[in-house]
Amino acid sequence: MSPPKKPRACIPCQKRKVRCDASQVGTPCSRCTHKACEEACVPSARTRRRIEKTPRRQRGSMLDVFITKFEAWAQGKPASRFSEEPTASGEPAAPGESIVPEESTTPSHLSISSDEDETSIREDSEQLASNNTIPSLSEDLAYGCLTPRRFVVEYYKEFNPCTMVADSLDHPRRRGLVHTEDPLTTFRSLQQRELSGLDSLDRSYLLQRRVHDISLEGPWLRLVHFFLRDISIHIPIIDSQRFMSDFKRGTCPSMLLYAVLINALPSVPDEHIQGMGYTSRLAAQTEFFTRAKILYDFGCEKNELNLLQSCILLGSYPHSLDSDKGSRYWFNNAVRLALQMGLHKSATEREIDSTTYTVCRRIWWFLKHRDVFSVIVGLESTQKLIEEDADTSAITVGNYCDDASYNTPFYIPNLIERLYFIELCKLSRIGSTFLHLFRPAHSLPTVEEAMQFHKAMEDWRSSLPLELRPDLTNDLDSTSMSCIVVLHITSFQVEVMFYRTIRTRKVVSGTDIDRVLDKAVMEATSLFRKAVTLNITKHIPPFLNEFLAQLAAVQIETIQTSSITHGSNGSARAVSLHADLYVFLAHFEEFEKRWPSATKYSRLFRKCLKV
Template identity: 25%
Template structure:
């Protein structure tokens, strides 16, 4: 249907490539015919072009063009989902057949075309909801705006901003009172009876379904392995990123109504945070392969518009923002965050819901948790690569998180009485406040249209925030507590922000008024605290227990140590090099689950190898210099000889990758002699 002659005809050298009309699949076959088809399909191998999506070591166990997931199918596979009770099957998203082994029962035979979606105009079904027009949306709103008693469902909110002309008119009709922004929208389709949610995605074209089937997205893992993934998410990921209603999520999973896009997005996060032993049980040889496997499935569903629930799409895009991507790819952590923010703002999650009495309290809490998780993630990711913040907090007035926003899904029965049970909730509140201070630092230092704020004022805000911390999240600057990952994460972010205030040139400040020794002491103390924390996490094998925001501190700490390596004082340079090596070892460890670690590791490996070759930065002992150089460069320095390699290396030092980040531009303002000759 895309081009003629088709690929099989080109391969087999058939000149008469035509589209023939077929009646296959449009009539009920006899039982004998169906039995023959099933027997034939059990002997058919997966086409090579489809199987090529998987690494060669994965078993191919599908039927027809479906590629089976790389999970063992043995019934003796362990069930790690201790939080769930009873036998949990999974309904196939196309047929609704519930089974414990999806590979054995799903999908029509490969010789048949996909089932043609039935065009339905029934109000509330997925097709009409997906294709609803703007006028129909607002007609529904106007018809129901007088009935304020109907509960607003979080999945079908109609948001009207104040500048929208319709909102201006309606607010004028109400006598100038504060306009209501969140309104009841068209009802979102839900499961009815025993029919699984979205068992028939009527809004999709047959060729789109066939594409997804070829991608293997309907071949879910077996029950035991899916239980293990969901368990890892609830036990390890949810406390760090509580972006779902926990009880609602568990209930949806038990009755096989968990959306397919969210299932793969959660699986992607689960293998990101899962212990290595769990990955081995799931059948994946390496963590990067496991992450890429589930990411591709979720990305295919997202691209085809399979999901219509806006809350589900928002949750999934947030989770997929933990995929790093590359500088020349459109889909990376920054673009996923931008997409998630666009969806959130379209639903009005960035606005206060205090004046919305007809919304369930748990839905309001979920919206607040989603919004502030986006604020934190947008801030830390934008800072990492020097991109503008996608969220403008001047246009948002979402209510700050409170402990009550976590009480509906509390992990402990005595949540409101036990301060230790509230640690994960208090962390979400405090990291949201800390993210606001970081934004002020970035805006003050690097936004050209804003007046700079003095470093003393910014430090005072940080100090005030630290003083107001609850006792369960405070930390000892000298002895971090590995049993409290939340306090460790906050301590690293706090020191990250201190370095961000002082490192490099401060815009609008008179350099003569700066006490360089005091500034260097602040930076060194903060950088060494970050190194102490991350090294302790490595020695305690606890790197997977902390949020990814902690890892961002390593970048700035290494930048500070690199500055010390360039010091003419040989003792200072040697100490900076030692701390720099510690950060490199940590980056090497976390690169398999934090994608940004790879490019940071390579960047500083290149910088340090060239730094060691400069005479003014080497130690007096040539033997010591060679030993340190071998430890840091790992063969990089001696591998660059040709002109082409010199171009690549010079580009990595002075290319466009730092042009958007004012701080990094000044930080890596390298002397000409550091570059290789062309």
């Protein structure tokens, strides 16, 4: 006796996946009658689903696919990224064909609402895909990008329940949730990857805002070159070789690319900006910032490391491009991501590949020294990264370089540029000691502690490599000279603020503290004047303007008090400092043409000088 046949549901109930009583009461069923859709209530046709087994050769792991492609490449055969991946029908995809399921299999919340929207999105996708083509495996090998990056998404301490359970079961302890990038992406284009997971309205809005309207040549390429040559030495948070190879292949993350372009815009000539179709630097910066913010708000960047690098670049200088999401917002977000990913712990090294760990160490130490100097310069009121909580080892010359597996070098920093960042990180530790001595919970520093700080600065300066000596010559290129200028002005300004704080809080009084303070001010001003003479101030990072403005403010204080406390000698000193202020004013007036954030300082000192 054959089993009873399963009752058939009507088409509307079958689509809604609800119980249907059409087999008992006939059509229309009770649900269709209740929803007033009797005309659509038609019994569904019974179809027999045929399950096809996947051939054994297609059930291999990702490693099998990789080995097959590598062997094809080694034999000189063309190997497409999608040539061996199975499609939804079980057959290998054709070269260039996406292995993402067709629109008919997409869930309802990702479906296109109308034919016009679908046509518009398809046209824009095809236009972007023509620019962002996926290279073959041989191109990946040429750039050395086959090694997937591994990084910790969420760091686990010993108090974490997952860690506790692993310890109780004698499992090897994992230091956190580890993410491994898949070099064999399942998306046909960059746009398809970043728009995945969004509904049709969000996708249409992003396409209307032209967030993926990016060119891979012309002025855009020159902007990337300017960043890697002039800016990345001060913000060494990017693997320049991987970034450049991704950019040339059209697979560079959009948010990260816009953050790079924003920082590079002030360094390029006006004709480059006009070649991109913008009337001014500010207009281009505003447009790029708006696109980066939209990509962030819609969650298009799902890679935590790329998101961290983007936030650092967007918060690397004071700006007013957005009142709600200014530089402090992005920097604080970068600090949050860095702590979440465990960049402050050396234990994550065993979970990360060597190249990515080198980049993560540079990211951590950049955040660390920027955090310290932001408080010293007055941009922040307190430190966010506590020294006692971190044990990430310091950066050395030997492990500063990017992975040597890349065959094509892209802007590998020279020795001076590496030493510059290493010594800047050492200086931030001394600056952290300075801040610790004046914390509210800490009593005023004693004379012995003040002398220890003075000795620490002298030891640091005496141990500087010969390549970083402050005597600038024409034998060095402008980028290397700018590194030396930034390093020494920062060190002198740390001393200036320490001795000024000592004098203001009357920890130590007398002419000795005034003499040391005046000497630090004169050294910093003399070095700045020399940089102006050599015309290398255009290569300094915008963050140094905060130190220069602070130095000018100290000079104004000295002018106001010199004539009172030192008589005729003080008046002569005030005249000299007054002349220095005009040099600072001229610098800020020139700098505000490229960095609008310098406008407030040019107005301030113009008012003080009554110009």
